[in-house]
Amino acid sequence: MLVLTRKINESIRIGDDITIKVLEIRGSQVRLGIEAPEDVKVYREELYQKILQENLRAARVNATEFDKLKEVFKKK
């Protein structure tokens, strides 16, 4: 892992087209400005992990759980 020290308004550049700039530091919070091409996905790590975990759990639905769902969504 690369560790860098930056001050307010300083940036780091990742590759040719991604920059991350330190905009503001307030107590333990840091505001970052991220510029990246639109096809580069930028997520908060927690959100990314949450959806990833949801997917992993959802892919393991068992027969009992499916039977319950089936009942709920039965067409009248």
Next chain:
Amino acid sequence: MIQVKTTRFGDLQVPEDKIIHFPEGLLGFSKLKRYILLDYKDTSIKWLQAVDDPDVAFIVINVFEIEPEYEIKVPDSVQRLLGLERPEDAVVLVILRVEGGKLLANLQGPLVINSLTRKGVQMVVENASVKVYNMH
């Protein structure tokens, strides 16, 4: 026709044009890019079965079946990825699962599919959540 091996439904013969391509895969399943959508008997739920892994299948439902007011803004980059030109061509599915007797719908990671190009993407929506429903 292609043959799709599945753990839950046995071997299926599926016309090639029924395959839905997720160029980026789903989060946590980035290697699986081809899926088929299977109706389930007399219900409004469907199975999204991975073509290239028999074990991987998600239970999905059209979001409007459970959340008629659901709104989603599909960014230009996603529209381009899917070749999406008209809103009416977009189908929005959400993944369902069951935990502790409750139904969980992942409104935060909806699947947006262009029904014309049969390309799909899992979006990450900041201002939504995984919604919990009681099952009656």
